[in-house]
Amino acid sequence: MNKNKDIKLTIALFLIFVSLTVIYFFVNTNIDLDKSFLTLSTFLFALFSGFMISRQSARYGALKKALADFDGDMSSMYRVFGHFGGKEQQKAGSIILKHYENILKFGWDYPLKNRTTTIIDLNKLTKAVADKYGTDGIKGAAISRMLFVLSGTQRVRKEIASL
Numbered sequence: 001m002n003k004n005k006d007i008k009l010t011i012a013l014f015l016i017f018v019s020l021t022v023i024y025f026f027v028n029t030n031i032d033l034d035k036s037f038l039t040l041s042t043f044l045f046a047l048f049s050g051f052m053i054s055r056q057s058a059r060y061g062a063l064k065k066a067l068a069d070f071d072g073d074m075s076s077m078y079r080v081f082g083h084f085g086g087k088e089q090q091k092a093g094s095i096i097l098k099h100y101e102n103i104l105k106f107g108w109d110y111p112l113k114n115r116t117t118t119i120i121d122l123n124k125l126t127k128a129v130a131d132k133y134g135t136d137g138i139k140g141a142a143i144s145r146m147l148f149v150l151s152g153t154q155r156v157r158k159e160i161a162s163l
Contacts, residue, residue, distance in 0.1 A: 009051075013044065063163045066156050067108070073153040074099070077122060080149070083142040084129050095121045112161050119154055126150065 020040065074096050081092040099118040102110045111118070126146045133139045 013047075017044075059163055063160065066160045066163065070153060070156045070160065073149050073156065076149050077146060077153075080142050080146050081125075081129070083139060084133055088125070088129055091125055092122065095125065111157070119150060119157065122146075122153075123150055 020037070024037065078089065078092050078096055081089040095118060099111065099116065102114075102116070106114075110116075126143060129146075130143045133143075135143055
């Protein structure tokens, strides 16, 4: 929807520019067009700059929110693994820690530029825990929560990559 508006605005501004160019070169007027063009170009520059700043700000806000969602999902996964004992939680913690060590070492965009196995490893660990402990009672609810979080994590990861 926003792309349509951007395209329409660009076309409208382009048509205004073309029409003023035609007027400047082919219509004989007594108006001081140099000052008019300078005023118009300054206005258009300010307008385009404002749109670009606004768009980048919105993108930055969306990226910040998506990264916070991913971090929250990782924290949630670690805590939910606590229902299965310290050993299982420690395994999940080591997977998550490896993910964040790479980010601290190489930059926040490391998981986007390089192949990582964080989500795959957490899926494998979830399956192993489900096979070991079963899916009854609170442990079953915890496994359901982990699978829900993992599906959301994959969605958020793709959202971050698209921003």
